[in-house]
Amino acid sequence: MFAGVSDDxxxxxxxxxxxxxxxxxxxxxxxxxxxxxxxxxxLAAGVFTRDVSKAHVISRSLRAxxxxxxxxxxxxxxxxxxxxxxxxxxxEGGTEHLDEYLHTKGVWIKLD
Numbered sequence: 001m002f003a004g005v006s007d008d009x010x011x012x013x014x015x016x017x018x019x020x021x022x023x024x025x026x027x028x029x030x031x032x033x034x035x036x037x038x039x040x041x042x043l044a045a046g047v048f049t050r051d052v053s054k055a056h057v058i059s060r061s062l063r064a065x066x067x068x069x070x071x072x073x074x075x076x077x078x079x080x081x082x083x084x085x086x087x088x089x090x091x092e093g094g095t096e097h098l099d100e101y102l103h104t105k106g107v108w109i110k111l112d
Contacts, residue, residue: 001021001023005022012039014041015043015087032058040086042085042087043087044066045066052069065083066081066082077093079094080094
């Protein structure tokens with residue numbers, strides 16, 4: 001766990017894997033969401049709160065492929081998993097991963 005992290009530090013801006021957390025204090029939820037979305041990555045986010053209504057609002061606002069509330073890295077093959085922005089393209093899991101194997105075609109025929 002890293003404290004004293006500022007938004008311009010590499011540890012706050014990069015997509016770091018491993019047992020690492022950066023603690024950045026915030027004054028409002030809007031500020032927290034804005035700062036979280038300022039990174040070029042968006043694989044996953046974790047929200048810890050007792051207020052489920054706020055969890056829904058924050059989850060919709062975060063530009064991340066997965067948002068875990070009061071837990072982290074919970075995975076299920078039925079749920080789609082994948083990132084936003086520079087964190088990847090496509091989805092694994094769920095029915096969404098089948099889209100990568102489909103070739104959709106539109107055909108228009110004028111019948112006179």
